[in-house]
Amino acid sequence: MKLGFLVDLNLCMGCKGCEIACKVENEVPLSTWRLRVKYIDLGIFPDTSRSFTPLRCNHCESAPCERICPVSALHYLENGIVNIDSARCIGCAGCMMACPYGAIYMDPETNTADKCTYCAHRIESGMMPACVVACPVEANIFGDLEDDHSNISLYIMEHRGAVQVRKPEKHTSPTHFYVGGGNQTLNPLAHQRIEGYNLFNNITHLDHVGDKNHGILDRFLAPFVGHDALDNKSLIESATSEDSHEQEGGH
Amino acid sequence: MVESTIHATQAVVTLDVPIQGIVWGSIITVNMWAKSIGTGVVFLASFLWFRHSKEDMPNLKWTMPVIAFLALNVFLLFTLIDLHQPYRMVNIFLHPHWTSSITVGAWLASIFLGLVSVLMFIAVGEKFPGVPFKGCLLTKFGRNNAGLYEKIMPFLVFLAIPVTTYTAIIMAQASARELWQAPTEVMQMMWAALLAGSAALIFVSSSWTKEARKDLSLVLALSTFFSFGMYMSEYFFSFKSAEAEAILAYVHAGGSYNIEFWIGMVLGFIIPFFIAVGNMKSDNKTLLNFAALLALVGLFLVKDVWLKIPQMLPLS
Ligand code: SF4
Ligand code: SF4
Ligand code: SF4
Numbered sequence: 001m002k003l004g005f006l007v008d009l010n011l012c013m014g015c016k017g018c019e020i021a022c023k024v025e026n027e028v029p030l031s032t033w034r035l036r037v038k039y040i041d042l043g044i045f046p047d048t049s050r051s052f053t054p055l056r057c058n059h060c061e062s063a064p065c066e067r068i069c070p071v072s073a074l075h076y077l078e079n080g081i082v083n084i085d086s087a088r089c090i091g092c093a094g095c096m097m098a099c100p101y102g103a104i105y106m107d108p109e110t111n112t113a114d115k116c117t118y119c120a121h122r123i124e125s126g127m128m129p130a131c132v133v134a135c136p137v138e139a140n141i142f143g144d145l146e147d148d149h150s151n152i153s154l155y156i157m158e159h160r161g162a163v164q165v166r167k168p169e170k171h172t173s174p175t176h177f178y179v180g181g182g183n184q185t186l187n188p189l190a191h192q193r194i195e196g197y198n199l200f201n202n203i204t205h206l207d208h209v210g211d212k213n214h215g216i217l218d219r220f221l222a223p224f225v226g227h228d229a230l231d232n233k234s235l236i237e238s239a240t241s242e243d244s245h246e247q248e249g250g251h
Numbered sequence: 252m253v254e255s256t257i258h259a260t261q262a263v264v265t266l267d268v269p270i271q272g273i274v275w276g277s278i279i280t281v282n283m284w285a286k287s288i289g290t291g292v293v294f295l296a297s298f299l300w301f302r303h304s305k306e307d308m309p310n311l312k313w314t315m316p317v318i319a320f321l322a323l324n325v326f327l328l329f330t331l332i333d334l335h336q337p338y339r340m341v342n343i344f345l346h347p348h349w350t351s352s353i354t355v356g357a358w359l360a361s362i363f364l365g366l367v368s369v370l371m372f373i374a375v376g377e378k379f380p381g382v383p384f385k386g387c388l389l390t391k392f393g394r395n396n397a398g399l400y401e402k403i404m405p406f407l408v409f410l411a412i413p414v415t416t417y418t419a420i421i422m423a424q425a426s427a428r429e430l431w432q433a434p435t436e437v438m439q440m441m442w443a444a445l446l447a448g449s450a451a452l453i454f455v456s457s458s459w460t461k462e463a464r465k466d467l468s469l470v471l472a473l474s475t476f477f478s479f480g481m482y483m484s485e486y487f488f489s490f491k492s493a494e495a496e497a498i499l500a501y502v503h504a505g506g507s508y509n510i511e512f513w514i515g516m517v518l519g520f521i522i523p524f525f526i527a528v529g530n531m532k533s534d535n536k537t538l539l540n541f542a543a544l545l546a547l548v549g550l551f552l553v554k555d556v557w558l559k560i561p562q563m564l565p566l567s
Contacts, residue, residue, distance in 0.1 A: 038567070039266035050265065055567050064426040070353035071342040090342055091335025093274045094353050097425035102271065102566030111335040166567070169492075170426060184262040188565045189493055191264050199266045216332050223338065 002061075002080040002175060003118055004145040006152050006163070007054050010180035011139035014039060014052030021134030022056075025119065032105040034116040035131055039199065040191060042184055053185045054140070056131075057082065057103040057116035058166060058174030065095035065104060065115075073113070080145075080175055081120050086112040100170045111219065118142075145175060155179070273562045275333075280555040282329040283418055284447070286360070287440070287550070289322035289367070290411040291448020295470060297408045299452075299463060307460040312400070313374035314455040319367045322451070327364065330357075352424050356417035363414045366407050369393070373400045415444045428561035429494035430485075439481055446474035446550055450523075450543035461534045468539060472527035475546060479520035482553065486512075498564050502556075512556040519549015 022035040035056040073089035089112035104115045119129035143150035165174040296315040372393030419436035449470040489495045526542035
């Protein structure tokens with residue numbers, strides 16, 4: 001069995017239902033994401049269009065994140081999922097440097113790396129990933145790539161020649177495909193990020209990779225003295241504090 | 252108006268998460284910088300002992316392992332504090348994943364530090380019998396096994412090569428950052444080790460013969476020259492990938508990283524090169540110490556820029 005994803009960008013309407021479903025299902029903390037829907041605007045006024053691209057881990061068959069992980073916290077499951085064992089992760093961030101798609105984040109609550117797991121816990125109990133269930137237009141197609149009769153295999157057959165992956169030049173062999181995409185949707189270098197042209201401007205991020213409340217000393221002391229529990233309020237405060245914008249990871 | 256200046260093939264991002272920013276920051280720079288000193292002094296010591304008699308560098312036997320020991324401990328400390336789960340560092344030894352250069356490097360560096368420590372116990376035990384205190388078992392062990400020094404040294408030099416270069420392989424394995432490519436990074440790490448090793452030994456070379464110091468100047472001159480050459484060719488002619496080009500174009504456009512890079516180039520490579528070349532003719536210890544200091548500061552700045560700039564690029 002080799003599980004895979006396919007997103008039909010012709011169907012995606014950018015509702016972000018999958019994004020929210022993923023956040024809720026996997027309790028993804030503020031300022032981090034496993035799946036996001038990116039909006040880009042194309043063309044020159046008045047001939048313009050908006051395009052939406054859901055982005056998540058590609059569960060690469062030749063995954064650089066798995067290769068670089070010094071303790072096998074990132075590992076393959078038999079069904080092809082690149083899973084992560086946060087209890088083993090040492091938080092070296094090597095995987096964040098290795099994933100060419102920026103799919104990994106440092107969880108601010110556990111101070112360990114995390115990412116989309118193709119909802120491995122749901123698959124195990126025979127359910128579909130949360131983001132697939134939430135999609136109102138069935139733009140997310142999930143299934144076994146080795147089964148010729150699975151939805152995803154049939155979809156790939158039907159659209160052969162038009163099925164793409166992100167950054168094929170990285171030789172990662174993603175098991176996550178797109179239909180209806182192009183250079184502009186899938187290549188981040190074809191995008192401009194111009195302040196003032198976002199739907200929301202001044203978007204900030206935590207000034208710390210991982211938990212701001214775990215300074216270097218806290219990381220050593222936490223097992224003995226504990227630390228204040230993190231909640232969304234403290235995360236918002238740290239994200240909106242005056243000097244947090246555009247700072248280095250500072251870890 | 253921006254609408255009319257955007258190229259038709261370009262898209263404008265209108266809703267997205269912020270770019271993550273720098274994940275491997277200056278802590279990792281200190282890590283690489285200190286490791287360069289730690290392995291560099293081993294290379295230099297073996298080179299000098301090959302070229303000169305031991306009496307030409309009377310304090311080298313104990314200063315080399317002491318400098319290496321201190322530098323490697325700084326390196327390991329900064330490796331540890333960079334981890335988000337520092338106590339789990341032990342997992343690298345309990346659950347090693349051998350495809351990872353981080354694992355291989357951690358094991359090799361630990362063995363390397365172990366051997367350097369033995370050399371230090373032997374040399375310090377011999378030279379300063381009362382240090383750190385009378386009856387210290389480690390220095391006593393060193394004194395009783397003084398013959399080990401010569402036996403360990405060849406292994407140490409051999410081991411210093413992968414310990415110097417494994418970070419380059421980590422950077423190559425960090426395949427999201429196209430600027431870091433294995434062949435150039437490996438050579439840059441080697442030159443950095445020779446540069447840092449010669450610079451560190453210059454500080455303790457005042458009692459050495461002129462000829463020995465001249466050799467230090469020679470290595471400093473060569474390593475600054477080739478480091479500079481490699482960075483320049485990477486900086487201006489990195490046509491390897493669209494991503495490397497994009498990130499260098501961003502730095503070329505100016506900004507703090509551009510300034511830091513050029514300060515590093517001038518302080519770390521250009522000025523020390525000329526001082527070192529000059530010093531091969533006329534032996535000026537003060538000037539050579541100054542060059543060594545500049546080289547170490549400049550090396551840090553350049554490594555810092557090179558580490559951070561590829562992380563400015565959006566990956567998705
Ligand atoms: S997309 Fe990134 S995180 Fe996911 S398997 Fe590939 S390299 Fe790993
Ligand atoms: S941060 Fe964790 S999962 Fe990522 S490479 Fe390091 S140990 Fe592995
Ligand atoms: S498969 Fe699960 S973890 Fe992955 S993006 Fe969908 S909901 Fe999130």
